[in-house]
Amino acid sequence: MATFINLLQILIFLVTAINASDDDVTWAKRVVTKNEVITTLQFYFHDKLSGQNPTAIRIAQSSQTNNNSSTLFGMLMMIDDPLTVGPDPASKIVGRARGMYGSAGQTDFGLIMVLSYGFLDGIYDGSSFSMLSINPVMQPVREMAIVxxxxxxxxxxxxAIAHTYMADPATGDAVVGYNVTIATYV
Incomplete structure (x- = not known):
């Protein structure tokens, strides 16, 4: 009898996971358990500082900061960056990252990220998560907190685990891949 109950529990878990197909959303997976929901997301963040239609603009710079600072300490940017399913800017947009990031390191290039990642696709349309964390940009892979x-x-x-897919030092433009794991309550 105990084996039957364990088998039944596994079957219910699998059916729940299969039914959480996210209505054709390919960039996100959702697993519902008894007490919580674990969602994993994969998308690309396109931060464009150059051209006629930038998605990130400088809104402040400390007068105390040396303009030749290698870390740009004291610089603050406001963003409205597209989130896409692939690294190509023409790939499907699934959301937008909006908020601010600023250079918070005097000796290393670390950005304080204060962003809301809002989604437009499938069952995630209208949902968002918030990030408040240091992003040590020069590290190939970095981890940031969802709050x-x-x-x-x-x-x-x-x-969120971020890795830089592309960065252009001349323009400041960057494409960053994100792998996100979020836990919420049922």
């Missing part, structure tokens, strides 16, 4: 959210991500906690 809350709205909609399907209400009371979110989790982390």
């Amino acid at each position: 809350g959210g709205t909609g399907l991500f209400r009371l979110a906690r989790g982390y």
Whole structure:
């Protein structure tokens, strides 16, 4: 009898995972358990500082900062960056990252990220998560904290792993890949 109950529990878990298909959303997976929902997201963040239509603009710079500072300490940017399923800017847009980041390191290039990642695709349309964390940009892979959210991500906690896909030092433009794990309550 105990084996039958264990088998039944596994079957229910698998059916729940299969039914959480996210109605054709390919960049996100959602697994519902008894007490929580674990969502994994994969998308690309396009930060464009150059050209006629930048998605990130400098809004402040400390008068105390030496303009030749290698870390740009004291610089603050406001962003409205597209989030896409692939690294190509023409790939499907699934959301936008909006908020601010600023250079918070005097000796190393670390950005304080204060952003809301809002989504437009499938069951995630209208949901967002919030990030508040240091992004040590020069590291090839970095981990940042997720501290809350709205909609399907209400009371979110989790982390984002970011890796730079492309960065142009001449323009400041960058494409960053994100792998995100979010836990919420059922």
